Amino acid sequence: MSPPSLKSAIELVGVSKDYRLDRSTSVKALDGIDLAIGEGEFVALIGPSGCGKSTILRLLASLEEPSAGTVKVAGGPPAALAAAHRLGVAFQDHALLPWLPVARNVALPFQVAGRAVDQAKVADLLRLVGLTGFEAARPSQLSGGMRQRASIARSLVLDPEVLLLDEPFGALDAVTRRHMNIELQRIWQERGTTTLLVTHSVDEALFLADRVVVMSKRPGRILAIHPVPFARPRLPDIMRAEEFHHLADRLTLALEPESRAA
Amino acid sequence: MGRASQIVYGALGVVLFLAGWEVIGQYRLAGLTWPPLSTVIEFLGTSSRWPLFGRALASTMSSAATGFLIGVSLGLVLALGVHLLPRLRPGTDRLAAMVNAIPAIALGPILIVTFDRAGTPAALAAIHVFFLVYVAVSSGLTAAQRAQQDLLTVLGAKRTMRLKLLEAPAALPAFASSLKVALSASILGAILGEWFGAPRGLGVIILNAMENFQIPLLWSAVLLAAGISLALFGLATWLERAVHRRFR
Amino acid sequence: MTRHGLSQIWGILLLFLAWQLWVTAGAYNAIVIPRPLDVLADLVTDPSAYLEPTAATVLVAVLGLALGTLLGAGLAIAAWTSRVLAGMLTPLGLVFSSVPVVCLIPVLARLFGYDERTVLAVVAVITFFPCFVFTAAGLRATPPMTAELFRSLGAGRAKVLHRLALPAAVPQMMIALRVTAAQSILAAMVAEFLMGTGGLGNLFAVSHTDFKMSRAFGASLVAMVLSTVVYAATARAERRVRERWT
Numbered sequence: 001m002s003p004p005s006l007k008s009a010i011e012l013v014g015v016s017k018d019y020r021l022d023r024s025t026s027v028k029a030l031d032g033i034d035l036a037i038g039e040g041e042f043v044a045l046i047g048p049s050g051c052g053k054s055t056i057l058r059l060l061a062s063l064e065e066p067s068a069g070t071v072k073v074a075g076g077p078p079a080a081l082a083a084a085h086r087l088g089v090a091f092q093d094h095a096l097l098p099w100l101p102v103a104r105n106v107a108l109p110f111q112v113a114g115r116a117v118d119q120a121k122v123a124d125l126l127r128l129v130g131l132t133g134f135e136a137a138r139p140s141q142l143s144g145g146m147r148q149r150a151s152i153a154r155s156l157v158l159d160p161e162v163l164l165l166d167e168p169f170g171a172l173d174a175v176t177r178r179h180m181n182i183e184l185q186r187i188w189q190e191r192g193t194t195t196l197l198v199t200h201s202v203d204e205a206l207f208l209a210d211r212v213v214v215m216s217k218r219p220g221r222i223l224a225i226h227p228v229p230f231a232r233p234r235l236p237d238i239m240r241a242e243e244f245h246h247l248a249d250r251l252t253l254a255l256e257p258e259s260r261a262a
Numbered sequence: 263m264g265r266a267s268q269i270v271y272g273a274l275g276v277v278l279f280l281a282g283w284e285v286i287g288q289y290r291l292a293g294l295t296w297p298p299l300s301t302v303i304e305f306l307g308t309s310s311r312w313p314l315f316g317r318a319l320a321s322t323m324s325s326a327a328t329g330f331l332i333g334v335s336l337g338l339v340l341a342l343g344v345h346l347l348p349r350l351r352p353g354t355d356r357l358a359a360m361v362n363a364i365p366a367i368a369l370g371p372i373l374i375v376t377f378d379r380a381g382t383p384a385a386l387a388a389i390h391v392f393f394l395v396y397v398a399v400s401s402g403l404t405a406a407q408r409a410q411q412d413l414l415t416v417l418g419a420k421r422t423m424r425l426k427l428l429e430a431p432a433a434l435p436a437f438a439s440s441l442k443v444a445l446s447a448s449i450l451g452a453i454l455g456e457w458f459g460a461p462r463g464l465g466v467i468i469l470n471a472m473e474n475f476q477i478p479l480l481w482s483a484v485l486l487a488a489g490i491s492l493a494l495f496g497l498a499t500w501l502e503r504a505v506h507r508r509f510r
Numbered sequence: 511m512t513r514h515g516l517s518q519i520w521g522i523l524l525l526f527l528a529w530q531l532w533v534t535a536g537a538y539n540a541i542v543i544p545r546p547l548d549v550l551a552d553l554v555t556d557p558s559a560y561l562e563p564t565a566a567t568v569l570v571a572v573l574g575l576a577l578g579t580l581l582g583a584g585l586a587i588a589a590w591t592s593r594v595l596a597g598m599l600t601p602l603g604l605v606f607s608s609v610p611v612v613c614l615i616p617v618l619a620r621l622f623g624y625d626e627r628t629v630l631a632v633v634a635v636i637t638f639f640p641c642f643v644f645t646a647a648g649l650r651a652t653p654p655m656t657a658e659l660f661r662s663l664g665a666g667r668a669k670v671l672h673r674l675a676l677p678a679a680v681p682q683m684m685i686a687l688r689v690t691a692a693q694s695i696l697a698a699m700v701a702e703f704l705m706g707t708g709g710l711g712n713l714f715a716v717s718h719t720d721f722k723m724s725r726a727f728g729a730s731l732v733a734m735v736l737s738t739v740v741y742a743a744t745a746r747a748e749r750r751v752r753e754r755w756t
Contacts, residue, residue: 061412061415061416062415062416063412063415063416082415082416082417082418083418084418085417085418087416087417087418089413089416091409091412093409094409095407095409095410095412095413097410097427097428097431098509098510099431099434099508099509099510108417108427109417111423111427112414112417112418112419112423112427113417113418114423140510267597268597268600270597271594271596271597271598272597272598272600272601272602273601274597274598275597275598275599275600275601275602276601276602276605278598279602292621293621295617295620295621296621349517352517352518353517353518353519353520353521353522354521355521356518356519356521356522357521357522357524357525358521359738360521360522360525360734360738361525363692363696363734363737363738363741364730364734365696365699365700365711365714365730365733365734366696366700367699367700367703367711367714367715367730368714368726368727368730368733368734371542371543371718372543375542375543446608446610449610450610450611450612453610453612453613454612454700465612468613468616469616471616472616472619472620475620477620480616480617480620481617483613484613484614484616484617487609487610487613488608488609488610488613491608491609491610492605492608492609495608
């Protein structure tokens with residue numbers, strides 16, 4: 001599935017995930033997922049609600065175990081990468097610690113890894129997400145969008161090898177979202193972080209990703225993988241190109257029957 | 263209701279209560295055993311009695327403090343232990359609950375034999391404080407949200423890191439609240455423990471005054487105990503609020 | 511199943527074992543501390559001696575609980591209907607809840623005399639404060655929007671109370687019940703011990719004076735078991751109510 005010349009940073013082979021609801025019933029979240037993502041690739045994951053996109057991320061983040069199949073990240077189990085502090089994650093729940101000011105929250109990965117905090121890097125990332133001036137604020141004093149941005153900054157602070165993002169820009173307004181997309185592309189191009197982005201926005205997926213994976217409704221299966229042909233670096237005006245609209249329509253259409261039936 | 267009117271009504275309530283106390287006492291509405299407030303204040307205010315009250319108060323408070331410190335330490339240690347070794351949790355929970363439920367009367371003889379009559383107040387206080395702190399902290403250490411626990415997993419946190427950076431701060435509000443209740447419990451335990459034959463203390467004064475029908479002395483000692491308890495409770499509430507604001 | 515049971519009670523079993531060892535090793539005279547097996551033996555061989563005191567303690571505890579709950583809830587409702595009253599009672603309630611309750615026992619003893627009335631009063635007083643505080647909190651927790659709805663429908667205060675506020679307060683009242691019910695048994699015992707009236711507390715005192723330590727500790731054991739059972743039952747009831755009510 002991935003271009004043969006790139007080494008796989010993420011590999012899901014025959015992965016299924018069942019969740020037990022009670023003693024007699026269980027629900028199948030994922031069914032036979034095969035996906036390989038090359039080192040330095042940017043892949044977007046789109047699909048209807050409840051299709052298991054977040055489950056895939058949780059499997060890759062070592063928060064869950066697959067019921068069947070294997071999950072490999074950077075050639076080993078996800079837990080290994082997490083233990084080595086080389087995994088960056090920004091989930092929908094920002095999980096900022098309410099008793100720490102924003103700067104300390106963003107610097108948390110340093111503390112967990114037992115390293116000295118690189119204040120310059122923290123400041124740099126805060127500037128990137130537009131939170132300069134809020135270093136001493138508490139999460140409870142921030143808006144939902146701002147907390148989301150802090151969570152993104154935190155995910156990048158240790159220069160992770162693999163970056164997992166679950167609708168990180170969902171709480172942001174359109175303008176800020178556009179700005180964050182541009183910044184994310186810039187960071188990705190600078191660092192070459194293998195990135196998997198779950199999003200509801202087809203435009204966002206097409207702007208950022210090398211490939212877009214379309215998933216079916218539950219139980220989640222991969223319906224199609226569309227390579228994105230636009231050259232890098234992509235400028236915002238690419239979204240006005242005809243080919244962009246064409247692809248976006250195709251993807252939206254691919255999602256439609258699934259979303260309707262879901 | 264605005265803040266100002268709340269304070270006014272609150273003060274009014276207290277004043278009415280004190281006035282009622284005085285009236286009931288003056289007109290013997292509840293018999294001879296309910297003295298007027300003025301009598302009690304006068305009794306307490308007699309400076310010649312202060313050495314007596316002072317010694318008794320010091321003894322009770324030191325027992326309470328000792329019991330408090332021991333109980334808190336024990337509670338913390340056991341809660342941490344049970345948190346790190348979860349398999350021991352059910353058994354320890356039951357044991358702690360059972361020890362806490364032993365009637366004070368039954369504990370009395372055991373404690374006298376083990377700790378001596380002078381040490382019983384502190385020991386009794388320690389038992390009740392221990393239980394309060396243990397329950398609060400052992401439950402508080404699990405109070406961190408699912409998403410926060412996941413975050414620490416993803417960041418590759420080791421057990422001790424997770425405890426230090428997430429679970430302990432998350433437990434602080436519950437711990438602070440338990441300290442507030444434990445403060446009252448330690449004073450209560452100390453006074454009750456003194457009834458088992460301690461050499462001195464407010465509890466001793468109260469019991470003797472009851473048996474010897476010394477009404478003003480009885481009410482004075484009770485008022486003193488209540489006053490100290492209230493003051494400490496106020497302090498503890500202020501501390502608790504501060505912790506809750508910071509750590510929630 | 512048995513492994514699960516063992517994981518729960520290993521602590522208690524350890525305590526009993528330690529107790530047995532301590533008494534034997536310390537060579538304590540049975541006059542001071544009885545052996546746990548002797549206590550159990552007395553309970554099993556002569557249960558009738560415990561029956562009447564247990565009934566007496568349970569009765570006074572239940573009555574005191576009922577009285578305290580009625581007064582506490584009643585006052586909380588009164589405070590709910592009148593802002594002025596609420597304002598006046600709140601600081602008073604706080605003041606009283608921080609007073610060491612045991613201190614009140616001698617005062618009540620002198621007020622009511624050395625008889626059952628004091629025991630009843632003690633239990634009622636211990637029950638009253640938590641019940642008042644929790645019921646008041648529960649009443650205040652009435653979802654505000656629905657209260658407005660009722661008022662817009664022209665429902666009077668009594669109806670709002672009956673249909674809305676009281677049901678909303680029930681979960682909190684159940685917490686108060688859990689807290690006070692188990693306490694009531696133990697509080698009754700302390701009061702009985704001091705007052706020399708009937709009940710388990712008195713059984714303890716009398717047996718203690720006669721050096722019948724097994725019986726004395728047997729009385730304590732009964733009180734403990736009662737208190738634990740009551741706590742478990744009220745905790746379960748509270749959970750059940752919470753599940754159905756919220």
